[in-house]
Amino acid sequence: MKNKNIQKNNHHSPTLFDEKAFIKNLQTNFVGKNIKFYQSTDSTNIQAKNHFNLPDGTLFLADTQTMGKGRLGRSWESGSGCGLWFSILLKPDIALFQTSALTLIAGIAVCRVLCRLGFDAKIKWPNDIVLECKKVCGILTEASAENNKINYIVCGIGINVNNNNFDDELSKKATSLFLESNSVTDRYSLLSNILSEFELCYIDFLNHGFSFFKKEYTDFCITLNHIVSVIQNNQSVKAKACDISDTGGLIVDMNGKLTEVSSGEVSVRGIYGYI
Ligand code: BT5
Numbered sequence: 001m002k003n004k005n006i007q008k009n010n011h012h013s014p015t016l017f018d019e020k021a022f023i024k025n026l027q028t029n030f031v032g033k034n035i036k037f038y039q040s041t042d043s044t045n046i047q048a049k050n051h052f053n054l055p056d057g058t059l060f061l062a063d064t065q066t067m068g069k070g071r072l073g074r075s076w077e078s079g080s081g082c083g084l085w086f087s088i089l090l091k092p093d094i095a096l097f098q099t100s101a102l103t104l105i106a107g108i109a110v111c112r113v114l115c116r117l118g119f120d121a122k123i124k125w126p127n128d129i130v131l132e133c134k135k136v137c138g139i140l141t142e143a144s145a146e147n148n149k150i151n152y153i154v155c156g157i158g159i160n161v162n163n164n165n166f167d168d169e170l171s172k173k174a175t176s177l178f179l180e181s182n183s184v185t186d187r188y189s190l191l192s193n194i195l196s197e198f199e200l201c202y203i204d205f206l207n208h209g210f211s212f213f214k215k216e217y218t219d220f221c222i223t224l225n226h227i228v229s230v231i232q233n234n235q236s237v238k239a240k241a242c243d244i245s246d247t248g249g250l251i252v253d254m255n256g257k258l259t260e261v262s263s264g265e266v267s268v269r270g271i272y273g274y275i
Helices: 019-025 044-050 096-116 177-181 187-208 210-220
Strands: 035-041 059-065 083-090 122-124 128-131 134-146 149-160 227-232 235-244 250-254 257-261 267-270
Touching: 019 035, 019 187, 035 044, 044 059, 044 083, 044 134, 044 149, 083 187, 096 122, 096 128, 096 134, 096 149, 096 187, 096 210, 122 210, 149 177, 149 187, 187 210, 210 235, 227 250
Parallel strands: 035 059
Antiparallel strands: 059 083, 083 149, 122 128, 128 134, 134 149, 227 235, 227 267, 235 250, 250 257
16 A cells, blocks of 8 residues: 655654663563663664673664664665664574574564564565565674674664655665555554564574574565576676575576575675566
């Protein structure tokens, strides 16, 4: 459903965050039980990395970010009063190579919650959650490790909730829950639901690995069977996206040769548009 009545600003939700009430209502065991809230900060991923000594599951939440980060040096638009911009600090006992699958797991958690709310959420591999072929959420996972052993992981999630417009360039590929439903969503109750779902998925991931989620991820993933360009080291190679591997990599057919690409290394663009 498209919003026909676009207003001039994005300030649908109160910017006030009641941390005590939020924690009291939160249905998790450890994710989000400790919170650092910023009215404005550079980037919640940067803040989480600066405070890596805080407990496992600490949530870094901002009403607005002045230097929101995407992958590969790109930026993330994070205006005040309209979105959920947050990062979760995690200290799992996993190998470094498993980190990129955590982005996919976080994507599943977000999709499950959005689908429950009635949205037809899909995933563009690896980290874009899309509604009607436009990006509503992006995920940036960063890790610190030594000798293949994880010190900590920061899983940063940005969701456009009540934004009612984007600037010209971004509006071609970005959307929000408000623009798709024409109704305002309470940001903090959405956050609470996402943290619960994330914790469930995270524990299943630690116990069973990504293969536990492979079928569900594949069902959400709209990249499969599309022709994509795999952009690596400034070179772009055309390939057909065929499958998701047991570790969450994208298996592509490049001139008849099946190759697995991992999310840390490549950017995948659909050649007939954003998907
Ligand atoms: C991402 O990167 O999609 C990861 C975004 C992660 C954002 C969260 S917010 C909380 C935490 N703190 C941070 O500093 N970051 C995380 P990537 O796949 O590289 O996509 C970036 C591209 O998405 C940009 O180049 C734009 O084209 C587009 N984009 C920027 N802002 C957007 C927005 N608000 N909605 C949709 N698309 C956007």
